[in-house]
Amino acid sequence: MEKQPYVFGIRHLSPAGACYVREFLDKVQPDLVLIEGPSDFTDLMEELTGEQVRLPAAVMAYTKELPIRTILYPFAEYSPEYQALLWAKEHGRLFRLCDLPSDVFLGLAAQRERCQTESKGDDSGQEPFDVYEALDKQCGDGDHETFWERTIEQCADAAAYQSGTREFGRCLREISFAKGEDGAENLVREAYMRRKVQEAVKEGIPAHRIAVITGAFHVEGILGDDPIISDKELGNLPRLESMKTLMPYSYYRLSERSGYGAGNHAPAYYEYLWQGLCRKEADYGARRYLSGLGAYERAHGGMVSAAEVMEAARLARALAQLGGSRIPTLRDLRDAAVTCMGHGTFSEIAMAAADTEIGTKIGSLPQGVSQTSIQSDFYQKLKELGLEKYKSLKAMELDLDLRENLRVKSRKAAFLDLERSFFLHRLQVLDIPFAAVRSVRQDNATWAEKWVLQWMPEAEIRIVEAVLKGDTVEQAAAFELKKRMDESQGISSLACVVEEACCCGMPLALHSALKALQALAVDAASIEEIGNTAARLSVVIQYGDIRKLDRKPLIPIVSQLFLRACLILPGECACDDEAAAVIVSVLGKLHQVGVAHDFVDNERFLDVLGQIAARDDLNTRISGAAAAILLELGRIDSEELGRQVERRLSKGIPAQLGAGWFAGLSSRNHYGLIARLSLWEKLSDYLDTLDDEEFKRALLFLRRAFADFTSSEKDQIAENLGEIWQVNPQQVSEMLNDNLSHEAQEFLDGLADFDFGDI
Numbered sequence: 001m002e003k004q005p006y007v008f009g010i011r012h013l014s015p016a017g018a019c020y021v022r023e024f025l026d027k028v029q030p031d032l033v034l035i036e037g038p039s040d041f042t043d044l045m046e047e048l049t050g051e052q053v054r055l056p057a058a059v060m061a062y063t064k065e066l067p068i069r070t071i072l073y074p075f076a077e078y079s080p081e082y083q084a085l086l087w088a089k090e091h092g093r094l095f096r097l098c099d100l101p102s103d104v105f106l107g108l109a110a111q112r113e114r115c116q117t118e119s120k121g122d123d124s125g126q127e128p129f130d131v132y133e134a135l136d137k138q139c140g141d142g143d144h145e146t147f148w149e150r151t152i153e154q155c156a157d158a159a160a161y162q163s164g165t166r167e168f169g170r171c172l173r174e175i176s177f178a179k180g181e182d183g184a185e186n187l188v189r190e191a192y193m194r195r196k197v198q199e200a201v202k203e204g205i206p207a208h209r210i211a212v213i214t215g216a217f218h219v220e221g222i223l224g225d226d227p228i229i230s231d232k233e234l235g236n237l238p239r240l241e242s243m244k245t246l247m248p249y250s251y252y253r254l255s256e257r258s259g260y261g262a263g264n265h266a267p268a269y270y271e272y273l274w275q276g277l278c279r280k281e282a283d284y285g286a287r288r289y290l291s292g293l294g295a296y297e298r299a300h301g302g303m304v305s306a307a308e309v310m311e312a313a314r315l316a317r318a319l320a321q322l323g324g325s326r327i328p329t330l331r332d333l334r335d336a337a338v339t340c341m342g343h344g345t346f347s348e349i350a351m352a353a354a355d356t357e358i359g360t361k362i363g364s365l366p367q368g369v370s371q372t373s374i375q376s377d378f379y380q381k382l383k384e385l386g387l388e389k390y391k392s393l394k395a396m397e398l399d400l401d402l403r404e405n406l407r408v409k410s411r412k413a414a415f416l417d418l419e420r421s422f423f424l425h426r427l428q429v430l431d432i433p434f435a436a437v438r439s440v441r442q443d444n445a446t447w448a449e450k451w452v453l454q455w456m457p458e459a460e461i462r463i464v465e466a467v468l469k470g471d472t473v474e475q476a477a478a479f480e481l482k483k484r485m486d487e488s489q490g491i492s493s494l495a496c497v498v499e500e501a502c503c504c505g506m507p508l509a510l511h512s513a514l515k516a517l518q519a520l521a522v523d524a525a526s527i528e529e530i531g532n533t534a535a536r537l538s539v540v541i542q543y544g545d546i547r548k549l550d551r552k553p554l555i556p557i558v559s560q561l562f563l564r565a566c567l568i569l570p571g572e573c574a575c576d577d578e579a580a581a582v583i584v585s586v587l588g589k590l591h592q593v594g595v596a597h598d599f600v601d602n603e604r605f606l607d608v609l610g611q612i613a614a615r616d617d618l619n620t621r622i623s624g625a626a627a628a629i630l631l632e633l634g635r636i637d638s639e640e641l642g643r644q645v646e647r648r649l650s651k652g653i654p655a656q657l658g659a660g661w662f663a664g665l666s667s668r669n670h671y672g673l674i675a676r677l678s679l680w681e682k683l684s685d686y687l688d689t690l691d692d693e694e695f696k697r698a699l700l701f702l703r704r705a706f707a708d709f710t711s712s713e714k715d716q717i718a719e720n721l722g723e724i725w726q727v728n729p730q731q732v733s734e735m736l737n738d739n740l741s742h743e744a745q746e747f748l749d750g751l752a753d754f755d756f757g758d759i
Contacts, residue, residue: 003207005197006030007223009165009216010080011148013254013264015274017080017165020158021213025087027158030211032200033088035081036218037073037097038105039196044246045095048075049085052366056249056267058457060464061102061242068465069106069240074249076267078274084213094205098196098212100189100237107238108185134175143331145265150325153273169216176217188229188237190221195228245372245464248363252393253457255358268359269330286316286328289356293337296352304341312340330357360393362455373471378463381473385420390453398435400449402546418547421449422505426477429500430469432462447546474506481509491520491561492529495536498554502540507549514553521557527565527572531586534561538593555599562600565590566608573618577660580619584667587622591629606635613644620648620657624664632668645679649686658686666709674713680720 006028010017025033041059048057058074075082088095100108152168155161177183193214201207212222251267264270269289276284290312297304316328316336323332334346334353342348367379382388390396400417408414424435438450470476481497481504488494494517501510517533525533537558541551565586572583587609594602612618612626613636627644630636636644647653648661662683666673673679687695709717 004223005034005207005210005212007212007214007219008162009169009219010213011152011165011216012081013076013079013267013270014153015078015270015277016153016155016161018078018083018274019277020155020161021080021084022087023158024162025084025091025211028211029091031093031209032205032211033084033093033095034098034193034196034200034210034212035084035095036099036193036212036214037081038071038099038102039097040101040103041073041244042095042097044244045085045097046089047246047369049082049089050366050369053369054248054364055079055082056251056254056361057363057365058247058249059244060247060461061106061244062464062467063106063240063242064468065241066468068468069110070461070465071102071105071109072461074254076251076254076271078270081213096196096200098193098214100192101239102244103239103242104237106240106242110240111238146329146331149329149331150323154325154327165216166219169219172217173220186217186221187226190218190224191226191229192234193218193222194226195234197222198228243372243467245375246365246369247375247460247464248365248457250363250393250455250457251359251361266330266357268355268361269357271359271361283327286313286333289330289333290316290337290341292356293341293349293352296355297341297349300351302348302352308340312336315340362391362393362457372464372467374467374473374476375460375463377472381423385416385423387420387423387453391455393455395452395454398451398453400451402447402449418505421503423473424451424453425500425503425505426473429477429480429504430462430466430473432459432466434459477504478506478509481506482512485509485513485516488516490529491517491525491533492536494520495533499536499540502543502547502549505547505549510549511553514557518553518557521560525564527568527586528582530561530565530568531589534558534565534593535589537561538596542596555597558593558597559600562590562593562605566601566604569608570611570615570618573612573615573622575619575622577619577621580621583619583622584625584664587625587629588668606630606633610635620661621664624648624661625667626664628665628668631665631673641679642682645682645686649682650689674716674720680717681724684721684724 006024008021008024010021038059038061041061044059047053048059056074056076058072060070060072062068062070085095087093148168152161152164155164176186193212197207197210197212200210214222251271254267255265269285272285272288272292275288276282290309294304294306294309296302312333313336316332319332319335320326320328323329325332328336337349337353338344338346346353382391387398390398398420400421402418402421404418405414405416412419424437427434428437433456435451435453438452466473466476469479481501484500485494485497488497494513497513498510498517501507501513537554541554541558543549543551569583573580575583590605594600594605609626609630613623613630615623627636627641631641649658
């Protein structure tokens with residue numbers, strides 16, 4: 001090329017760059033503005049710069065096949081690229097993005113990942129090189145962010161910014177290439193950008209009528225004399241076929257904490273700097289930052305006065321002068337705020353700093369702007385279901401009543417909460433992080449749900465990724481449920497699919513999962529899997545007609561599982577303590593199923609519990625748990641309980657077995673046990689019969705048995721023991737609830753490692 005284009009180096013999220021790029025373009029008045037960014041994104045830039053678009057927003061490319069790979073190109077109002085786009089639109093000039101297409105970027109990323117995987121076994125002993133860490137060591141401020149802000153963001157005009165960024169990019173390039181970091185990929189990108197310049201020249205646009213807006217790193221590469229990338233070389237680059245979409249973004253996602261490499265660590269603060277440049281008030285950002293900190297602290301109960309804010313402003317200016325800058329940097333402002341407003345401790349203002357530096361801003365796109373079909377469906381559902389206000393970075397609770405609302409006239413309004421529940425459960429199936437269900441305390445009711453809704457840009461990414469599963473949220477959820485059903489390894493995982501299909505309000509998916517479950521239910525399964533499956537299906541049945549799904553096919557499956565559990569339970573109870581904990585949990589679940597449904601043979605189950613409670617050849621903890629359920633149901637009276645206590649807690653029974661039985665007995669219905677004074681009399685008598693060695697054994701296991709009792713329950717036990725021992729119950733209570741002495745704790749810790757021999 002005889003003449004070269006104008007090249008203006010920027011940083012991707014630089015307020016000064018956004019301001020001075022407009023000044024630069026006003027000066028050179030190009031016919032074509034080329035902007036760094038995937039070239040196939042150009043056709044979306046018209047929509048991105050629409051009047052109704054609220055930044056931050058991003059363009060995303062994603063692969064058409066699994067595994068989904070994505071690249072994001074985000075914009076804030078203070079992005080120099082965005083302001084260059086606006087300038088071109090306002091002045092009627094051509095604009096294009098000029099970097100490698102997104103499918104090449106995706107292909108290069110996949111190739112890089114494969115190379116890293118293949119080289120994992122190559123232990124060269126070399127630490128990975130971090131160019132920014134090297135930059136931190138070289139710059140006088142100790143970190144390159146402060147150096148950039150003090151040296152580049154505070155430039156007085158466009159010429160100073162342009163020369164400063166070019167020198168910064170040259171140094172960065174020198175350090176990076178010296179270590180061989182990303183050299184080849186960057187050279188390919190620059191060869192492609194030079195090609196785009198040459199293509200424009202061939203179209204008849206003189207090189208000196210072209211302005212290139214690019215990252216500071218690439219300025220020297222674009223202005224260099226290296227050849228452009230050829231058609232053959234371009235064709236040999238790896239590619240992954242992709243699709244593109246626009247999506248709202250957030251300041252949190254732009255911050256370094258979100259993991260986005262080109263982001264900045266304080267996007268809200270940088271917006272203040274941008275506003276200051278627009279207002280031509282150099283210290284506006286500093287004033288806005290400190291006043292914002294103070295306002296947040298006062299709004300949240302912090303003791304920050306106006307005097308402290310003003311004192312922080314004076315200190316920040318002094319720190320800036322010491323650092324050699326005309327206005328404070330973020331580091332100066334934060335140091336001053338910690339000193340004057342946080343009383344020397346950053347933790348006092350940490351939340352205020354996060355709010356003021358990162359912010360909670362989320363962008364938005366108007367209806368009709370380029371979106372995937374599933375995005376459009378998602379936003380349409382938010383609108384239909386009245387959930388738009390919950391699209392916020394602030395977590396908000398939503399209580400749902402799934403019953404028909406008889407006070408409204410339309411069917412849509414009558415079942416609004418039920419439809420909301422279906423929608424939110426479908427999002428959970430798709431692993432879209434927008435809504436999380438919370439447990440609700442309800443008296444055996446299944447009509448209430450509590451959700452916590454919080455929006456994050458990651459949710460949008462997951463929505464876009466789900467387009468490969470279906471055009472709508474419902475279709476994608478159906479695809480995912482079918483996939484889980486096909487990949488299920490047993491009845492327990494299939495029961496999860498059944499429950500999810502029910503919660504999602506998807507009868508076809510429920511029917512398919514039930515057919516698969518019926519086929520597997522006749523096969524052998526562990527008692528744990530049977531218990532878990534029966535419990536899950538029981539919950540689905542208890543939904544009743546609330547979710548408008550046919551529950552009848554579930555009844556014979558639950559009956560069959562319940563019967564099988566009754567048949568195999570006794571044989572499963574001869575086990576070690578680890579397995580016993582699982583079976584005790586299964587007993588509780590089967591008990592709940594038996595109480596909830598009259599179509600299962602609950603009498604058979606209670607007879608089995610009676611056998612387990614009476615037998616001496618089974619794990620005593622399970623026998624105790626079985627006795628606890630029977631006691632709760634009134635199937636064991638006080639006289640029978642007394643006989644079992646005398647038998648289980650007797651001198652002839654090894655201490656750990658007796659204590660294990662009591663642990664099982666006390667695993668349920670604490671108040672029912674506490675109310676029986678005879679039980680505590682028997683326990684007291686039992687302890688009196690033990691010698692020192694036996695007492696040590698019993699102490700360890702009984703201590704574990706009482707670990708789940710609350711302080712108030714221990715107080716009631718103290719009343720019983722006080723009456724038995726004829727001592728002050730208050731003294732006993734203090735002994736039971738008091739913290740152990742150091743010596744006592746050491747003694748018990750020693751017991752945990754005690755060799756009990758025959759345990």
